[in-house]
Amino acid sequence: MNETIPINVDGQAGLFIHARQTAAELRERGRRQLCCLDARLRTLTAEPEEGAATAEYAVVLIAATGFAALLISITKSDAVKTLLTNIVKKALNVG
The missing domain is CATH 1.20.5 (Single alpha-helices involved in coiled-coils or other helix-helix interfaces)
Structure with a gap:
């Protein structure tokens, strides 16, 4: 002072x-x-990325749903059904 x-x-x-x-x-x-x-x-x-996680989850869910729909359509086809049935029969016959 x-x-x-x-x-x-x-x-x-x-x-x-x-x-x-x-x-x-x-x-x-x-x-x-x-x-x-x-x-x-x-x-x-x-929180600048507040909505980013939600958008990423939405994209992942859409992709997973599309993949599930593709797998269901493939497994419902006759060729894949017979192929899977033959694989199961061979596995059961081995044991």
């Missing part, structure tokens, strides 16, 4: 001017720190 206090033209100490300047500096510093804190909190709480 070894600051020099400015003196007005009247020869009186500019205590109020000095106090206003100090208050303005403190207010500006507080605003900057509050702004930085706000930016940090927004960054930490933001």
Whole structure:
């Protein structure tokens, strides 16, 4: 606190001017720190990929459903039925 206090033209100490300047500096510093804190909190709480997981699950479910439909259509065909039946019969005859 070894600051020099400015003196007005009247020869009186500019205590109020000095106090206003100090208050303005403190207010500006507080605003900057509050702004930085706000930016940090927004960054930490933001979830930019919030909907990405849901979209990925939807794509996987559609692909799995399509694959299941393809397998069902293949296994319902006569050629595959006979092939699978022959494989099962050979497995049972071995044991």
